[in-house]
Amino acid sequence: MLKIEENVKNLLKEIPQTNPFGEKVTLVAAVKLQSPNDINRAISAGIKDIGDNHVQEFRDKFTEITPNVRRHFIGRLQTNKIKYLLGKVDLYHSVDRLNLALELSKRSAAAETVSEILIQINAGNEETKGGFSVKETLEAYEKIKALPALKISGLMAMLPYTEDYALLTALAAQMREKYDLLRRQDENIKHLSMGMSGDWKICIQAGSNMIRLGTAIFGTRNYPQK
Numbered sequence: 001m002l003k004i005e006e007n008v009k010n011l012l013k014e015i016p017q018t019n020p021f022g023e024k025v026t027l028v029a030a031v032k033l034q035s036p037n038d039i040n041r042a043i044s045a046g047i048k049d050i051g052d053n054h055v056q057e058f059r060d061k062f063t064e065i066t067p068n069v070r071r072h073f074i075g076r077l078q079t080n081k082i083k084y085l086l087g088k089v090d091l092y093h094s095v096d097r098l099n100l101a102l103e104l105s106k107r108s109a110a111a112e113t114v115s116e117i118l119i120q121i122n123a124g125n126e127e128t129k130g131g132f133s134v135k136e137t138l139e140a141y142e143k144i145k146a147l148p149a150l151k152i153s154g155l156m157a158m159l160p161y162t163e164d165y166a167l168l169t170a171l172a173a174q175m176r177e178k179y180d181l182l183r184r185q186d187e188n189i190k191h192l193s194m195g196m197s198g199d200w201k202i203c204i205q206a207g208s209n210m211i212r213l214g215t216a217i218f219g220t221r222n223y224p225q226k
């Protein structure tokens with residue numbers, strides 16, 4: 001069997017149906033830098049959700065991707081690019097600042113649509129990563145909740161790249177606590193998007209119910225030479 005197909009089949013077997021909280025786990029294929037052909041191979045092998053990082057790539061490939069997959073946007077989003085995604089993205093994972101939430105709500109309202117979003121949390125407080133701090137989670141939720149054309153359905157966590165599994169476990173558990181806090185007061189909260197190729201097992205164990213895998217499906221990415 002070809003590698004992508006084999007990877008998807010193995011992952012679908014290996015990823016538990018539910019996390020320790022009894023919630024179904026959704027696998028989102030992170031497709032940055034992958035060709036439409038390779039993305040469609042992953043879809044044929046059983047992928048139902050794909051996540052893009054770059055608006056330009058999303059636009060270039062849009063019509064070439066097999067229809068009826070759920071489309072996620074997982075990358076940093078500039079407000080002036082929102083217009084290219086409106087109505088085409090099922091879930092925005094990367095609402096990492098108030099200004100973006102405001103603009104996404106404004107443009108969604110103008111287009112007479114409601115955009116479903118996750119609030120991105122910079123779980124490790126890393127300078128190189130966007131997102132609200134863990135401490136700001138509730139405050140960010142309340143401010144974004146007040147916006148008319150957004151529906152908040154959960155949290156997305158960026159965890160540090162590290163093999164310090166104790167640290168990852170602690171940070172992931174802290175995210176699950178914040179998620180539970182919101183879930184108790186809002187029945188729309190249902191996604192905790194946390195976990196990439198290197199740490200998804202730890203994340204599911206800590207209570208993630210949505211993982212975003214690129215390398216584990218497509219292999220090491222070939223970044224273009226600058």
Ligand SMILES: *Cc1c(COP(=O)(O)O)cnc(C)c1O
Nearest residue numbers: 030074196197212213214215216
């Ligand atoms: C690239 C990317 C992933 C997937 O990363 P891998 O380590 O290749 O699995 C997940 N989430 C985001 C936001 C990404 O940019």
